[in-house]
Amino acid sequence: MTINRMETRQRMSRIVIHNDTIYLCGQVAEDADKGIREQTSTMLDKVESLLKQAGSDKEHILSATIYIKDMTLFTQMNEIWDNWVPEGHAPARACVEARMARAELLVEISVIAAVKIT
Numbered sequence: 001m002t003i004n005r006m007e008t009r010q011r012m013s014r015i016v017i018h019n020d021t022i023y024l025c026g027q028v029a030e031d032a033d034k035g036i037r038e039q040t041s042t043m044l045d046k047v048e049s050l051l052k053q054a055g056s057d058k059e060h061i062l063s064a065t066i067y068i069k070d071m072t073l074f075t076q077m078n079e080i081w082d083n084w085v086p087e088g089h090a091p092a093r094a095c096v097e098a099r100m101a102r103a104e105l106l107v108e109i110s111v112i113a114a115v116k117i118t
Contacts, residue, residue: 001018001019002018002019003016003017003018004016004017004018006053006054012025013025014050015050015053015054017054017055017115020114020115020117021062021112021113021114021115022051022054022055022056022111022112022113022114022115023111023112024047024050024051024054024110024111024112024113025110026067026108026109026110027043027046027047027050027108027109027110027111028043028100028101028105028107028108029042029043029105029106029107030042030043030045030046032102032104032105032106033104035076035106036073036076036077036106036107037076037077037079037080039105039106039107040076040077040080040081040107041080041084043107043108043109044080044081044084044109047109047111051111051113054113054115055115055116056113056114056115056116057116058084058085058086058089059086059089059116060089060113060114060115060116061089061091061111061112061113062091062092062112062113062114063091063092063093063111063112064091064092064093064094064109064110064111064112065093065094065095065096065109065110066081066093066094066095066096066107066108066109067095067096067097067098067100067107067108067109067110068095068096068097068098068106068107069097069098069099069100069105069106069107070097070106071097073106073107074095077095077106077107091111
């Protein structure tokens with residue numbers, strides 16, 4: 001049983017790979033002073049980058065949990081999400097309203113994905 005931790009710090013690893021499953025720590029927007037659409041977009045860009053680093057891509061996401069500061073932003077967030085997820089590859093997903101670690105953050109995502117077998 002191999003566990004590979006990448007970009008590990010005291011509190012967490014950004015990526016953990018166990019067998020053929022990739023776990024990403026919660027990802028937030030690159031620029032937290034923007035609106036929900038921009039925050040969602042840059043957050044998903046970070047997910048794509050980490051998945052690539054771990055040997056996968058968004059077509060191999062198994063599960064996503066989205067934390068949103070206010071459910072009134074749900075429709076706007078989903079506009080970006082729906083255009084980002086490849087057709088036919090929607091993961092299992094949950095979205096919950098939650099208080100963010102920093103007041104300016106509007107959205108965060110935690111992802112589990114399969115390693116892309118080539």
